[in-house]
Amino acid sequence: MERRRRAAAIQDAGAARDELSLALDDVGVRLPSWGLDSVSLASDDARVREVNRRSANRP
Secondary structure, rough: HHHHHHHHHHHHHHHHHHHHHHHHHOOOOOOOOOOOHHHHHOOOOOHHHHHHHHHHHOO
16 A cells, blocks of 8 residues: 555656646746656655755755
8 A cells, every 4th residue: 555655656746747847848947857856755754854844944
């Protein structure tokens, strides 16, 4: 069950990336990298949230 949930989350992330990429292309914005971060995808969600929280709070 957990494996399916993670696979669905990865597919959702890829779909969101593709949709955002198309929207940005429509207004002439291009970003250098669109890869999904495999470390974040493979990590425990709580750990990823903690790392992101710490990164956001840096001066």
